[in-house]
Amino acid sequence: MVNGQDALAWIQALSQLLFIAFLIALFLGLNQRIQVYIWTRDIRSKLVILEGMAEEARRRTLDYLARNNAKSPESLLNKIVDFFVIEPVSIEPTDIIRRLDHLVNIRIARFREEFEKAMPSSDLVTRSRAEVSAEITSALTLIQRIVKHYLLLGEKTKNWILIMQLQLLMPQILRIADSYRRALNDFLAGYPIGDSAGALVVLKLSNFSSNWVEVEHDTVVTDVDFEGRKLILVKARGPASTVGKPGTAVEKIVSELTSKGVKPSLLLTIDAALKLEGEESGVTAEGVGAAIGDIGPEKIRFERVAAEHKIPLRALIIKMSLEEAIQAMNKKIYEGVEKAVARAREIILAETKPGDVVVVAGIGNTNGVGQ
Amino acid sequence: MVTQTTNPLEWIQPLLLIVIMGILLLLLLRQTMMLSRAGEAYSKVQRVVTLVACGDKVEARPFKEGDYVGRVLGDCGEGRQARIVGIYSEEVALEKPR
Structure with a gap:
């Protein structure tokens, strides 16, 4: 029979043996292996959530396409999810904007054509929502694929730094993916999103004018009188989910005006802008330049036309987070829109005089904001 | 011993x-x-509100399918037209099941 003293001696001997074994294992990199195992396990669990989000987005998009009698929705969605655009050569920057613009236009045309072919009986709003939901599915699928790629690559090459970086980034990646997941619901429901703030400000500045005309692809314009000034207001055509081509539209409008000998006194761009962490949502700020977050072709048109005709180019922004920008507009942003309307009027009154022509462009997706 | x-x-x-x-x-x-x-953690409930204006009077009601800002809803008396002037979301706290 083993008495208490013997048991104690055994425990001591075993624990010392374990301690020595552990110490040796530490020198052989056991601690890193355990850490990598924990990180990998954590990434895998979150990857399951990401896969679930991508799958849910796919299911909802297919459901929306089927509800709207789309032809072969599965093959349409597969085509959109795997669609890519190769960036133009940037080591030779000559005419890069023209080349980029050309590629963007081709992409827009391809998407439009695919959805027109698949949903011939649906209206523009339904088709635009189907297009956006397919793009969100594509984004979520891409996020999930990239995370999986780096995880497998890290495991394959035993690159624990890669796995560590991925694990540290996972909460941020999950947050972005969740924003997209929620955005899908909001786009399909037809709610105005945070990014619609610029378009909504312009609609309010127009006092809900009914004289909007299409001036450029998915872009509408109207003019109203304000305190003796002529305001020419530009926004994307709503309530479909589109950003239009505000830069091209403004370029066209200014060219037409100047050809008639009329020079706008002010070019005001209004858009939603990403806030810094810690900043309040819905706060407005003003500055100089083109408030537009596109990849280049539209923004440069504002800058070129303003510089060419020496028109003051002003920017008014409504601050929000990335999540708020792509999800249903919340009350804080809505209040920010009201403040931006008032601020835009103040800028126009302060910087122009009666009889002047002012061009105001409301930038952003116009989902749920008509005219 | x-x-x-x-x-x-x-x-x-x-x-x-x-x-x-x-x-x-x-x-x-x-x-x-x-x-x-x-x-x-990613399942908060939101309520979407539609603001309908009739002249200077603005009323809030729950969002209905087909609502969009700028939509004219019809006459609301005295020759005025009811119009949607705003749509925004509010977060609602989930009640715990008892």
Whole structure:
């Protein structure tokens, strides 16, 4: 029979043996292996959530396409999810904007054509929502694929730094993916999103004018009188989910005006802008330049036309987070829109005089904001 | 006669091992719970409100399918037209099931 003293001696001997074994294992990199195992396990669990989000987005998009009698929705969605655009050569920057613009236009045309072919009986709003939901599915699928790629690559090459970086980034990646997941619901429901703030400000500045005309692809314009000034207001055509081509539209409008000998006194761009962490949502700020977050072709048109005709180019922004920008507009942003309307009027009154022509462009997706 | 002396410090080592094992188990449990909660954290409920204006009077009502800002809803008396002037969302706290 083993008495208490013997048991104690055994425990001591075993624990010392374990301690020595552990110490040796530490020198052989056991601690890193355990850490990598924990990180990998954590990434895998979150990857399951990401896969679930991508799958849910796919299911909802297919459901929306089927509800709207789309032809072969599965093959349409597969085509959109795997669609890519190769960036133009940037080591030779000559005419890069023209080349980029050309590629963007081709992409827009391809998407439009695919959805027109698949949903011939649906209206523009339904088709635009189907297009956006397919793009969100594509984004979520891409996020999930990239995370999986780096995880497998890290495991394959035993690159624990890669796995560590991925694990540290996972909460941020999950947050972005969740924003997209929620955005899908909001786009399909037809709610105005945070990014619609610029378009909504312009609609309010127009006092809900009914004289909007299409001036450029998915872009509408109207003019109203304000305190003796002529305001020419530009926004994307709503309530479909589109950003239009505000830069091209403004370029066209200014060219037409100047050809008639009329020079706008002010070019005001209004858009939603990403806030810094810690900043309040819905706060407005003003500055100089083109408030537009596109990849280049539209923004440069504002800058070129303003510089060419020496028109003051002003920017008014409504601050929000990335999540708020792509999800249903919340009350804080809505209040920010009201403040931006008032601020835009103040800028126009302060910087122009009666009889002047002012061009105001409301930038952003116009989902749920008509005219 | 052999006298056995009992050193109270002899128990420290196994005791420490047990404590460390306990902490490790707790950490593992905590991580598992955090992961299971990760999915739940992303399910807040939102209520979407539509603002309908008739002249200077603005009323809020729940969002209906087909609503969009700028939509004219029809006459609302005295020759005026009811129009949607705003749509925004509010977060609603979920009630815990009893």
